[in-house]
Amino acid sequence: MREVDICILGAGPGGATAALHLANAGQRCLLVDRATFPRDKICGDALSGKVVMELRRIGADLPGKLAASPMQVPAWGIDFFAPNGRRLSIPFKPxxxxxxxxxxxxxxxxxxxxxxxxxxxxxEIELLEGVDITRHERTAAGRWNLASTDGAVEISAKLLLVANGAQSAFVRQVAGHALEPAHHCAGLRTYYQGVTGLNPASFIELHFLEEFLPGYLWIFPLPNGQANVGVGMLTAAVSSKKINLRERLHEILATHPALKDRFATAERLGPVRGFGLPLGSKRRALSGEGYMLLGDAGSLIDPFTGEGISHAMVSGRHAADWAAQALAANNVAPSFLRQYDAAVYRRLGQELRLSHAMQRLLNYPWLFNFIANRATNNPTLAATLSSMFVDLDLRERLRQPSFYLKLLFGGKL
Structure with missing residues (x-):
């Protein structure tokens, strides 16, 4: 039986970030993951500027190390494709x-x-890989007793940081979070070699096709001529529209006028794999007696952009902070740990609310077409669309009726 103060379940971006911040504060922890790294994780693979900022908070040298690595390509902008096919090429502006x-x-x-x-x-970090923790028991002494599926690993922890996904046994059985189709996205991802027509500056592509609204198809460039290609759509919409996403994705890539020639000679690398995205469109409890939920375990994915990596890292940073404070105060009661919830939602709450409002706008493709048509000849609007991914004030404007009235009648945006 290992006895520790802090045990982190899940060594993805949320769990790893929490462990590194704890180490920076001189606090030891045990980090456990059922996989052995390197391991694949189904995702769109895009790393936003918020990821870069969180890396810098861990260590000033990390953004530079990432930028110098051959594993990545720099993304200098976004190519939006409206439902009517109108393309908006919008560079990122540092x-x-x-x-x-x-x-x-x-x-x-x-x-x-x-x-x-x-x-x-x-x-300061003890890492256990290839260990699947499936038993979680709260003792009368106020600790968590954990055990692996095979019983070979047993852990006693004062505080749990749970970062092992929305469908983990802990999240379902202890935290009581259930999959809700109205706040969940179904996704598919695969890799291709030789997709033509990619932006030479490695812009990421978001295709808002009517077939996948509310959601979008993406094409993200990768090193060595590869691309991450996938689609995400609200689970409730997939069910109500009776869409087979896998069949529809294959059909779209083969027949859509804007895509079929680009994929005609491309080679798919491996299978099309499915995954679920627990969206932050509903505020959920992120803590309880002796535990905090991080990243996907807390359903913190952006409802509009699908971004989850930076949000997991944000929650990991705050979890490390409040874990240290909880140990110092010798208090892991729900009333104390709710301060972690408050810290995370102070940072992400407004962004998640605005993104949920924008997600609902995807139900009106004519509105997207209207904005795209106007933005083609309106640099201010084009810049607004770019900035909405990083600027909450501009994102707020996009959900106000006055914005569209000004756009319609030529007022100042």
Whole structure:
């Protein structure tokens, strides 16, 4: 039986970030994952500027190490494709005159291992790989007794940081979170070699096709001429419209006028794999007696963009902070740990609410077409669309009726 103060379940971006911040504070922890790294994680593979900011909070040298790595390509902008096919090519603009890369695209196989390599360097972190924790018991002494499926590993922990996904046994059985189709996205992802027509500056592509609304098809460039190709759609919509996403994705890539020639000679690398995205469109409890939920375990994915990596890292940073404070106060009661919930939602709450409102706008393809048509000849609007991914004030404007009235009648945006 290992006895520890802090045990972290899940060594993805949320769990690894929490462990590294704890190590930076001089706090030891045990980090456990059922996989052995490097391991694949089904995802869109895009790393936003918020990921870069969270890396910098862990260590000032990490953004540079990522940028210098051959595992990634720098992403310098977004190509939006409206339902009517109108293309908006919008470059990212670094703030403050910086020339740093705003975003990257890297396979999760590589990026998660990039973080794990930082974990391995820290003597404050004990890492257990290939250990699937399935038993979680709360003792009368106020500790968590954990055990692996085979019983070979047993752990006693004062505080649990749960970062092992929305469908983990702990999240379902202890935290009581259930899959809700109205707040969940169904996704597919595969890799291709030789997709033509990619932006030479490695812009990521978001195709808002009517067939997949509310949701979108993406094409994200990767090193060595590869691309991450996938689709995400609200689970409730998939069910109500009776869509077979796998068949529909294959059909769209083969027949859509804007895509069929680009994929005509492309080679698919491996299978099309499915995954679920627990969306932050509903505020859920992120803590309880002796535990905190991080990343997907807390359903923190952006409802509009599908971004989850940076949100997992944000929650990991705050979880490390409040874990240290809980130990110092010798208090892991729900009333104390709710301060973690408050910290996470102070940082992400407004963004998640605005993104949920924008997700609902995807039900009106004519509105997207209207905005795209206007933005073609309106640099201010084009810049607004770009900035909505990083600027909450501009994202707020996009959900206000006055914005569209000004757009319609030529007022100042």
């Amino acid at each position: 703030t403050g005159g910086s020339t740093d890369v705003v975003g990257h695209v890297a396979k999760r196989l590589d990026f998660d291992n990039f973080l794990l390599e930082e974990v391995r360097r820290r003597p």
